[in-house]
Amino acid sequence: MNKLPLVSVIIPTYRRKEKLRRLLDSLLESDYPKNKMEIIVVVDADGEDYNDLVQEFPRVKFIFNEKEKLVAESRNIGIRHSTGDYIFVIDDDNVIDKKCIWELVKFMEDKPTVGIAGPIMYYYRDPHRVWCAGVKRNYYTSLTKFVGKNEIDIGQFSEPIPSEDFPNAFMIKRKVIHSVGYFDSRNFPIHYEEADFCKRASLKGYEIYTIPSAKVWHDIPINRKGRLDNEMRVYYAARNRIIFHKKYSKWWQFLIFILIFNWAITLYYLFVIMASSEKPIIGRVRLAVRYLQGIKEGILWKEA
Structure with missing residues (x-):
């Protein structure tokens, strides 16, 4: 038992106290030994009062950002304050299975070439339906x-599944951080930050797998088609799609993407934004303008 690696669980959070409480409860019910797990919550300057959670979860370390940093840098802050051999990054709107951390650690300990592994993610509202x-x-x-x-899932997911990256929840060996660095919070403060990090790890030779015996349940609407209700999110979604493929596509792949598919995707999302009945017309116009600003910034972006 003393030879088990320490796992640092990093949870960025923003204005979702009840979902955070639910995740923390599930983590503390984990089968992984409590003395081999540290939990770090990074609150991203959301203005909420967390004194009740601090008192309710004395084993959890809370870090409060004085200014909003967004998800990538909040994760980096948590990682910098962590000491684990493994880093389990997970968003606050999840519930984990009791065996999740055990299963990820067991697989990764046996596979020195694997640098990142993630659980199968199910819908919280439909526990057997796979989200990712x-x-x-x-x-x-x-x-x-x-x-x-x-x-x-009726048992067809039984063997480890190669993956390019993960949203939402995944485990990283500490040596991967030493090798590739932290999340790129300058270029990818939100959206594509996981994709960029995992791509850098894979280019260094680390393998990435989904482990079916590790499970989490993600509390999002079933069949949600993107996040098109927030100006910041639509800006970064448009911008970072282009930046990611500018960095990692072959030149001919990027040429086909930027000349054809980028504009097809842009027209699709502009249609979805403008056809939405959830916002007044002026709000939809602002979202559309921010999306187009993101497209422009992505095209003009150059790596420093």
Whole structure:
């Protein structure tokens, strides 16, 4: 038992106290030994009072950002304050299975070439329906496929699944951080930050897998089609898609993407934004303008 590695759980959070409480409860019910797990919550300057949670969870370390840093830098802050051999990054709107951390650590300890591993992620509101069992990216179209999305798991997911990256929840060996650095919070403060980090790790030779015996449940609406209700999010979604493929696509792949598929995707999202009935017309126009600003900034972006 003393030889088990220490796992640092890093949770960025912003104005979701009840979901955070639920995640913390599930972590403390984990089968992984409590003395081999440290939990660090990074509160991203959301103005909420967390005294009740601080008192309720004395084993949890809370860090409060004085200014909003967004998700990538909040994760980096948590990692810098951590001491674990493994770093389990997870968003606050999840619940983990009791065996999740055990299963990830067990797999990664046996596989020295694996640098990152993640659980299968299910919908919290439909516990057997898969949200994501890994990621595959098309470098011509930029379209991202979540492996197994919306499939009902009846046992077909049994073997480790190679993945390009993960949203939401995954475990990293400390040596990967030493090798590739932290999340790129300057270029990818939100959106594509996980994709960029995992891509840098894979280019260094680290393998990435989904482990079906490790499970989490993600509390998001079923069949949600992106986050198109927030000006900051639509800006970075548009901008960072282009930056990511400018960095990692072959030149001919990027040429096909930027000349054809980028504009097809842009027209699709502008249509979705303007057709929405959830915001008044002026709000939809502002979202559309921010999306187009993101496209412009992505095209003009040059790596420093």
